[in-house]
Every structure is written in C-alpha cells, then in structure tokens.
Amino acid sequence: SCMNNNKLRLVVVACYRHLASCVGSCTDSLQLRDELRQTREKAQKLSAAICQHLTSHLRDKSLPEDQRKEMELLWVSFSSSLELLHVDMCKVFNAGDLFPLANTATLVKTGLQGGTEVAARALSVPDLNQAPAAALPDGLESQERSTMEQEIGRIDHMIDDMELKVNVLRWMVEPRGPQYADPLSSADSASLALLSVDEEQPGQQPLCQRSLVFVLLLLFALVSVAVTLSVCIVLFS
Amino acid sequence: MTIRNTLRDHGQRYRPRMACLKKAEKMLLEMQDPDTGVKSQPQRLVITTIPHAITGEDIVAWLADRFQVDTQEARSFGSMLVALGYIYPLQDHKRLVIKPDASLYRFQTPYFWPTQQWPVEDTDYAIYLAKRNIRKKGILEIHEQEQYNRLHKWMNHKWDFIVMQAKEQYRAAKERKKPDRVVFDCQERAYWVVHRPPPGTVSGMDYGLDRRVDPNADEVTGERREIIVLHILSCSLVKYCATYHSHDPFLSKCLPSNPWQTDDNTYWTLNMHNVEIPTKMRVERWTFSFRELLSDPRGRDDFRLFLKKEFSGENLAFWEGCEDLKWGTATQMKEKAEQIYKTFLARGAPRWINIDGKTMEITVSGLRHPHRYVLDPAQTHIYMLMKKDSYGRYLKSPVFKDTQKKAVCPEEHKFSDAQLEQNARNRRPSLSPIILRQQEQEQRAKMAANAPVDITQVMSKLSKQGKDGKELPPSRRTSKT
Numbered sequence: 001s002c003m004n005n006n007k008l009r010l011v012v013v014a015c016y017r018h019l020a021s022c023v024g025s026c027t028d029s030l031q032l033r034d035e036l037r038q039t040r041e042k043a044q045k046l047s048a049a050i051c052q053h054l055t056s057h058l059r060d061k062s063l064p065e066d067q068r069k070e071m072e073l074l075w076v077s078f079s080s081s082l083e084l085l086h087v088d089m090c091k092v093f094n095a096g097d098l099f100p101l102a103n104t105a106t107l108v109k110t111g112l113q114g115g116t117e118v119a120a121r122a123l124s125v126p127d128l129n130q131a132p133a134a135a136l137p138d139g140l141e142s143q144e145r146s147t148m149e150q151e152i153g154r155i156d157h158m159i160d161d162m163e164l165k166v167n168v169l170r171w172m173v174e175p176r177g178p179q180y181a182d183p184l185s186s187a188d189s190a191s192l193a194l195l196s197v198d199e200e201q202p203g204q205q206p207l208c209q210r211s212l213v214f215v216l217l218l219l220f221a222l223v224s225v226a227v228t229l230s231v232c233i234v235l236f237s
Numbered sequence: 238m239t240i241r242n243t244l245r246d247h248g249q250r251y252r253p254r255m256a257c258l259k260k261a262e263k264m265l266l267e268m269q270d271p272d273t274g275v276k277s278q279p280q281r282l283v284i285t286t287i288p289h290a291i292t293g294e295d296i297v298a299w300l301a302d303r304f305q306v307d308t309q310e311a312r313s314f315g316s317m318l319v320a321l322g323y324i325y326p327l328q329d330h331k332r333l334v335i336k337p338d339a340s341l342y343r344f345q346t347p348y349f350w351p352t353q354q355w356p357v358e359d360t361d362y363a364i365y366l367a368k369r370n371i372r373k374k375g376i377l378e379i380h381e382q383e384q385y386n387r388l389h390k391w392m393n394h395k396w397d398f399i400v401m402q403a404k405e406q407y408r409a410a411k412e413r414k415k416p417d418r419v420v421f422d423c424q425e426r427a428y429w430v431v432h433r434p435p436p437g438t439v440s441g442m443d444y445g446l447d448r449r450v451d452p453n454a455d456e457v458t459g460e461r462r463e464i465i466v467l468h469i470l471s472c473s474l475v476k477y478c479a480t481y482h483s484h485d486p487f488l489s490k491c492l493p494s495n496p497w498q499t500d501d502n503t504y505w506t507l508n509m510h511n512v513e514i515p516t517k518m519r520v521e522r523w524t525f526s527f528r529e530l531l532s533d534p535r536g537r538d539d540f541r542l543f544l545k546k547e548f549s550g551e552n553l554a555f556w557e558g559c560e561d562l563k564w565g566t567a568t569q570m571k572e573k574a575e576q577i578y579k580t581f582l583a584r585g586a587p588r589w590i591n592i593d594g595k596t597m598e599i600t601v602s603g604l605r606h607p608h609r610y611v612l613d614p615a616q617t618h619i620y621m622l623m624k625k626d627s628y629g630r631y632l633k634s635p636v637f638k639d640t641q642k643k644a645v646c647p648e649e650h651k652f653s654d655a656q657l658e659q660n661a662r663n664r665r666p667s668l669s670p671i672i673l674r675q676q677e678q679e680q681r682a683k684m685a686a687n688a689p690v691d692i693t694q695v696m697s698k699l700s701k702q703g704k705d706g707k708e709l710p711p712s713r714r715t716s717k718t
Contacts, residue, residue: 014405024347077398109289
C-alpha cells in the first residue's frame with residue numbers, strides 16, 4: 001500500500017510540474033493558481049502519510065532484510081520526489097512574485113493555448129483518508145503567498161527531519177527496474193512527430209517530405225499540361 | 238529559500254551573483270507588452286498553428302530601437318538572450334544565436350528561465366532523457382546517450398524513481414492538447430540545450446566554480462572608514478578610466494588600425510621598443526605618470542638622454558641595476574649585487590648615488606648577505622627622488638618638447654574588404670622573442686661600454702685638473718632630502 005501511495009504521489013508531482021510550467025505564461029490565470037494550490041495540497045497530504053509510514057518502518061530494527069530493502073528503495077524514491085516538489089514550489093513562488101495576475105500585459109507569450117486536463121488527472125488520485133477536498137475561499141494573493149511560504153518551509157522541514165531520523169545508505173540501494181523505460185505507445189508518438197515536423201532541424205526527413213510533395217505537384221502539373229495539349233490536338237485535328 | 242542539497246556539501250555551495258539575469262528578465266517583460274513589445278505571428282505547422290512566434294529581425298529591430306544602439310550590437314544582445322535561454326529558436330534549435338532574418342523564435346516560459354538560486358539538477362536531466370527515450374526509442378543523440386549512461390551509473394539508487402517519474406510526466410503531458418504538448422516539448426528541449434550543451438558548444442550559464450559566500454545574504458553594514466576608503470578607490474578608478482579612455486584600443490580607435498582586426502602590422506612597428514620617432518599617443522602616455530614613462534623603453538631612453546644632459550644619469554642607472562637584480566637569475570645575483578655596490582654605493586664609487594645615511598646603512602649591511610630585494614629601500618628612495626624632482630623638469634625640458642614635436646600621428650587606415658582579405662593572406666609571424674631578447678642584451682652591453690659621464694666623474698676629473706689651479710664649475714647636483 002505504501003508503494004501504491006508512492007506511485008500516486010509521483011502522479012501528483014508530475015502533474016504539478018506540468019502546471020508549474022504554465023505559471024507566468026499567457027495561460028496563467030486564477031484558475032491555474034487554484035489548480036496548483038489543490039495539487040500541492042494533495043501532494044502534501046500524501047507526503048505526510050508516506051513519510052510517517054516509512055519513518056516508523058525504517059526505525060523499526062526488527063524489520064526483515066528484504067522488506068528493509070524495499071523500504072529503502074521507497075525512501076529514496078520518496079525523498080527524490082520531495083526534492084522535486086520543493087524545487088517546483090519554490091519556482092512557482094518566485095514566478096508568482098514576478099507575474100502578479102493583476103497585470104496581464106506582462107505575461108510571457110509562450111505559444112500555449114491552455115485548456116488542460118492535467119489538474120483533473122492529479123486531483124483524481126484517490127485520497128487516503130477519503131476526506132473531501134475543502135474548497136478554500138478565494139483568498140487574496142498575499143494570503144496565498146504566505147500559505148505557500150509555510151508549505152515550502154514544511155517540506156523543507158520534512159526533508160531535514162527524514163535525514164535526521166533515518167540513515168539510508170544510498171549507495172547500497174539497488175534499483176529494480178531497467179535502465180531504459182519501455183516506450184509506452186507508438187501511435188501517439190507518430191502523430192506528434194508529424195506535428196513537430198516543422199520544428200526539427202532541417203534534416204533529411206522533413207526535406208524529403210517537402211521535396212516529395214513538390215515533385216508530385218510538378219508531375220501533376222506536367223500531366224495536366226500534357227492532357228490538355230493532347231485534347232487540343234484531338235479537337236483541332 | 239534554497240534547496241538543501243544533502244548529497245554534495247563541500248562548503249563552496251553558492252552560485253555567484255548573476256546580475257544580468259534580473260536585468261534580462263525585466264527586459265523580457267517589456268517585450269511582452271501588446272502595444273510596445275515585439276510583434277508576434279502564428280507559426281503554421283502541418284496540422285495546426287501555434288501562436289506567439291517572433292522573427293529574428295523583429296527582435297533585433299526592437300532591441301535596437303529600445304536601447305538606441307546599432308543593429309550589430311542589438312544582434313549580439315539578442316544572441317545573449319538566446320544563449321541564456323530566454324528566447325529559443327524554432328528551427329536549428331541547437332545553435333543559440335539570433336539570425337536577423339525571418340527565422341522564428343519563441344519566448345521561453347518563466348518556469349524554464351535561468352535562475353541564480355537553484356542549480357540545474359542532474360535528476361531532472363535524467364528524467365528528461367528517459368522521457369525522450371520513452372517517446373521514441375533510440376532518439377537520443379550520442380552525447381545524450383553517454384550522459385544517460387553516466388547518470389545511470391552515478392544515480393543508480395534513484396533510477397527506479399527516475400524511470401517512474403519520466404513515465405508519469407509523459408502520461409500527464411498526454412492530458413494536454415496537441416499544440417500545447419508540442420510547445421512544451423520545444424520548451425523543455427530548448428532548456429536542456431542551454432544547460433547541457435551539446436559537445437563543441439558552451440553553455441551561456443557557465444559560471445565556473447561555486448562561491449563560499451552567499452551573494453544574496455544580507456550585506457554587513459561597513460564602518461564609516463571603509464566607506465571612505467571605497468569612495469577614494471572609486472574616485473581613483475574613475476580618474477584612471479577617464480585618463481586612459483582614449484588610449485584603450487577597446488574603447489577608442491587604435492591608430493592607424495588595430496592589427497587584430499585588420500591584420501596590418503603598422504601599429505606594432507610604429508610602437509616598437511627602440512623606434513626613433515614615437516607616436517603622439519605614446520608620448521602623451523609618458524605625461525600621465527612617472528611609472529608610465531619608466532615602463533615604456535622608448536620613454537626611458539628619452540629620460541636617460543635628458544638625465545645625461547643634466548649629469549644625473551646615475552640615478553636611473555642605479556634604478557635599472559636594481560630592477561635587473563630583482564628580476565634576474567639567482568646564480569648571477571651575488572655578482573650583480575657586488576657590481577652595483579662597487580659602481581654606485583661604495584665610497585668614492587665612479588657613479589655614486591646620494592641617498593640618506595639611514596638607507597645607506599641598511600643597504601650596506603644587507604649586502605653582506607645579498608638577496609633579490611636587498612636594494613629595495615635604496616631603489617625606492619631613488620625612484621621617489623627621480624619622480625619628485627627630475628620627472629617634473631623632464632616634462633618641461635627641451636628634450637621632451639623636441640620629442641613631442643617630432644612625434645608622429647599616423648593616419649587611420651581605411652581598408653576595403655578585398656584589402657582586408659589581402660592582409661589576412663599576407664600575415665607573417667613576428668620576430669621571435671629570443672631574438673628580441675638578444676637584441677636587448679646587445680644594446681645594454683653597448684650602453685654599458687659607453688657609459689654616460691656623470692657629475693662625479695666630471696668632478697673627479699676636474700678636481701684633478703683643479704690641482705693645477707683651475708676653477709671648479711658650480712655643482713649642479715640635484716637636491717636630496
């Protein structure tokens with residue numbers, strides 16, 4: 001169950017990063033900030049639970065060896081994801097400074113068009129305690145910022161605490177998975193590649209496609225000219 | 238707020254102050270203004286259009302207009318923005334320069350802007366590479382492959398996390414609309430081109446080693462004395478800059494032409510050590526300070542000529558001897574010191590210099606065990622003497638005025654492109670420093686052979702003649718303190 005929780009937490013952290021990358025861009029809005037806040041709170045809740053669970057288990061000296069190894073793996077994964085979340089939160093905090101939503105003229109035109117379901121994916125992760133997500137009132141931005149500061153401090157504290165309480169020898173931890181992740185689905189990548197055809201360096205592939213289209217058009221033109229000529233000859237002969 | 242990096246902590250952990258980043262950010266925000274900012278246009282791809290693409294020429298024009306500079310400077314400014322990662326090219330994404338034509342660029346999202354506070358983590362890079370591999374196997378380039386393997390070795394304990402997080406980020410990205418996904422991919426790719434540059438290129442964010450002191454920490458309020466010292470230093474710095482402004486080849490034109498730019502050696506041949514007629518700029522530099530005069534060989538020659546006429550050449554000769562001792566080889570030090578003592582310091586020496594009794598005592602006692610700096614007090618004394626006394630008179634002397642009049646001011650070269658190419662083809666290596674040093678030594682030997690006549694020699698000759706009853710000419714010794 002701890003492993004599952006960790007996996008869910010990874011989902012939330014990944015979504016948070018995607019949302020964070022929109023802050024300050026032209027799709028930044030109160031809604032985005034709200035989604036960020038909710039995602040963040042979710043991550044915090046999951047973190048607190050996992051932290052407690054892991055710490056208590058790893059401090060238990062009577063833990064069997066293979067379970068301990070698993071716990072240590074989880075520990076490493078959890079602490080890395082905590083650090084990732086910490087960076088993202090700090091970046092969002094700083095970006096909030098630079099881009100107050102009151103003045104939309106300075107939002108960076110990044111080419112994004114918004115309308116994502118990323119937040120929905122994060123928030124659909126099942127809660128541990130089944131407590132309903134409290135719809136917080138639309139506080140002022142300053143209030144939001146102070147809560148954010150507190151939460152960043154809390155995560156900082158959590159990282160420190162974890163390091164103090166449990167000593168995991170990172171070099172002894174061995175990963176279970178492969179070096180290269182398996183590709184998830186090839187259909188999607190093909191369409192994306194088509195989209196980004198113009199983006200790539202003028203390499204061989206796009207050039208071939210372009211020149212192919214050109215040649216086809218030329219052939220078509222030639223064929224049509226030949227057809228019209230022959231029709232004319234037939235008509236006037 | 239800093240991330241506590243628990244893995245590496247050697248005491249040097251602060252990134253240096255990168256003041257340019259804050260300034261660049263401010264400028265980026267100005268560029269976004271819908272009325273006065275850079276014009277954007279939609280970028281047409283095969284299936285869809287993505288807004289907010291900007292052309293290189295628009296960026297350069299905006300910068301030139303905003304800062305009132307010429308296009309060349311605006312171009313290098315724009316390239317700096319691209320190199321730092323605030324704007325990224327859409328075509329040819331690995332070359333981080335601004336092309337002042339219709340090639341397209343886009344603004345980077347603030348999340349991926351370079352910061353001074355947080356270093357770019359290898360974990361993120363590993364996740365990014367894993368993600369790319371998930372999207373299409375084998376798409377990683379060779380250097381990225383190598384990096385991936387290296388990170389797999391060094392971050393082995395985190396590898397499960399990295400792979401899982403890469404998968405999650407990939408899945409989360411699928412929740413976005415296709416154009417947004419393309420944009421995000423471009424943004425991420427541009428970010429990593431800046432911070433993990435491909436081999437053969439340099440990252441614009443390269444700052445060297447970490448620092449021991451946090452530049453963002455509150456500065457300690459200094460005492461008043463420190464403030465005064467700083468003020469004096471800054472004033473002298475300003476004065477130095479003002480004085481040397483026209484002589485700096487970066488800030489003003491180099492006459493006749495800068496050899497590094499036009500491949501024409503005239504500037505160097507006109508300013509050689511032993512040139513007969515110096516340039517006007519060179520002569521002007523001699524008036525700035527005594528140190529300038531002495532450090533320029535041609536200036537020193539001129540000064541020596543003046544002192545010869547004044548019969549006080551022994552001061553300069555002694556000073557040069559001391560310099561020789563300081564910078565010479567250790568094996569010859571003892572002989573040199575003895576030679577200098579015999580020539581300048583001993584009682585009844587042929588070129589006796591007049592230094593005060595205390596310094597003479599220190600020097601003579603030091604010469605019992607000579608080392609490189611044994612003549613330093615005496616040298617300083619003589620230097621200050623020359624500076625306060627002879628230098629002033631030199632600048633008003635006919636010798637100097639003559640040199641000033643004869644000094645040449647070369648015409649500025651105006652080479653056409655064809656001529657520049659011709660010059661580049663005719664480049665030849667300069668005279669070897671070994672040969673130059675040999676010439677210098679020969680010259681020095683020649684000078685030592687016909688040593689100028691000093692007042693002591695004149696006096697001693699005349700005193701010998703005076704025994705025959707002739708009058709002694711009035712002594713023209715320089716006053717000593």
